Amino acid sequence: MIKRTVLNLSLISILLGGCTVGAAPTQSETSVSVSDTDLEAAYDAYQDVLATYVDADGLVDYAALQQNREQLDQFNGAIAVVSDDMYNSWTEAEQIAFWVNAYNSLTLASIIDQDPIRDIKDIVGVWRIRQHPIQGQSKTLDNIEHQTLRADFNEPRIHAALVCAAISCPLLRNEPFRGETLDAQLEDQVQTFLAKEDGFWIDQAEGKVYLSTIFQWFGEDWIPSYGVEDGFAGNEAERSVLNFISNYVSAEEKAYLEAGEYDVVYIDYDWSLNDQS
Numbered sequence: 317m318i319k320r321t322v323l324n325l326s327l328i329s330i331l332l333g334g335c336t337v338g339a340a341p342t343q344s345e346t347s348v349s350v351s352d353t354d355l356e357a358a359y360d361a362y363q364d365v366l367a368t369y370v371d372a373d374g375l376v377d378y379a380a381l382q383q384n385r386e387q388l389d390q391f392n393g394a395i396a397v398v399s400d401d402m403y404n405s406w407t408e409a410e411q412i413a414f415w416v417n418a419y420n421s422l423t424l425a426s427i428i429d430q431d432p433i434r435d436i437k438d439i440v441g442v443w444r445i446r447q448h449p450i451q452g453q454s455k456t457l458d459n460i461e462h463q464t465l466r467a468d469f470n471e472p473r474i475h476a477a478l479v480c481a482a483i484s485c486p487l488l489r490n491e492p493f494r495g496e497t498l499d500a501q502l503e504d505q506v507q508t509f510l511a512k513e514d515g516f517w518i519d520q521a522e523g524k525v526y527l528s529t530i531f532q533w534f535g536e537d538w539i540p541s542y543g544v545e546d547g548f549a550g551n552e553a554e555r556s557v558l559n560f561i562s563n564y565v566s567a568e569e570k571a572y573l574e575a576g577e578y579d580v581v582y583i584d585y586d587w588s589l590n591d592q593s
Contacts, residue, residue, distance in 0.1 A: 349399035349452075358394035359492055361387035362421060366490045374479075374487025375592045382428040391421055396449035403451055410495030412469055416477050417492050419460045422448045423481050426457070427589070435589045436481040472537040472560070475530050476505040483586040484514045484528065510564055514583045518569055523578045525549070529585045531557045549576040 350358070365388050369381045381388065395418050403411065426442050427433060436442055447454045455464070457480075465474050479488040486509045493501050510516040515528045535553030538560050548555040548562075558580075562570045572578070 348397050349402065350394045350397045352402070355394050355398065355402075358391045359417075359494075362391035362417065362492050365391070365421075365424075366488070366492065370488050370490040371592060372490075374489075375590050376424065376427075376481075376488060377592045378424075378427055378433050378589070379593065381424065382431075382433065385425075385428055388421060388424060388428075391417075392425055392448070395421075395451065398451045400452070407495050408469065409498040412465065412471055412474065413493035413495050413498050415460055415465050416474060418448075418450055419457060419465075420477075420479050420488065422450075422457060422460075423479065427481050433589070433591070435587060437587045466534070466537060470540055471502075472534070472541070473502040473506055475534050475537065476509040477502060479590070481590055483588045483590055484530075484583075485590060486515075487512075488590065507564055510561060514586065516561060518565075518572065518578075520572060520578075524581050525558070525573065525578050526581050526583050527554075527557065529582045532582045547574040547576055549578055550580045554580050 365381070369377045371377075395414070398414070403414070406414070423436070425448075426439060426446060427436065430439060439446075443458045444456055447456060450460070461478060465471075465478075476486045477489070477493065479485045486505055489501065489505065491501075509528070512528075517526050518524075519526065531554075535557050538556035539553060542556040542560040543552065544555050544559050548558040550558070555576075558573050562573045565573070
């Protein structure tokens with residue numbers, strides 16, 4: 317087993333807490349990495365953050381979190397120095413959970429880094445410019461979502477778990493994602509997201525099926541596992557999405573979706589902050 321140098325997490329927070337812009341040191345430049353024990357402690361800290369500041373509706377008390385951010389910084393400091401050896405030893409589910417947690421926790425940090433707190437779309441470069449140290453690299457939120465999660469894994473359910481701090485996003489879960497429970501957690505996230513007014517609903521009287529714009533932006537991600545040639549409505553991506561959704565509805569609604577005699581309508585996205593206040 318490769319020997320790791322363990323850095324005290326309080327020191328990590330001091331060194332990395334403010335480094336949201338700029339390049340992180342690569343693992344060839346530093347021998348510092350987090351131990352299994354300290355990473356687990358960081359996950360426990362992140363659990364406390366989510367349980368304390370996220371309510372049952374997935375809304376966040378950003379003002380309180382901004383005043384008590386040490387545990388969030390502890391988690392973000394720990395994921396910054398996960399070694400390649402540690403990461404490569406994980407199962408695929410553990411890797412997916414790691415990146416989803418990273419995206420969500422770094423999004424929280426991006427919001428509370430602002431004074432005053434503002435909607436995410438009002439933060440210049442929040443997705444494509446702001447750099448975050450993670451796994452010995454420097455990544456943007458877009459890097460995590462598009463060049464890592466979507467590129468390396470065939471798991472479209474991540475789109476029900478990645479939370480970009482807006483009302484029309486999926487609900488932020490009040491616990492971290494874990495490899496051993498990832499499938500059940502993602503299933504729960506999908507069901508919760510589809511139950512939202514701006515997630516999915518059917519109006520048979522009007523002959524319309526309403527979908528979150530997320531399904532329009534990322535519909536192609538459902539094609540490899542849910543692509544169909546017959547049934548459903550719309551283009552290839554839309555048919556794939558609807559085939560996926562048909563697994564989460566009643567038998568009557570499933571038959572309606574499969575018949576394809578309706579129009580697909582995308583719901584306007586509400587970018588207002590998912591704030592409790």
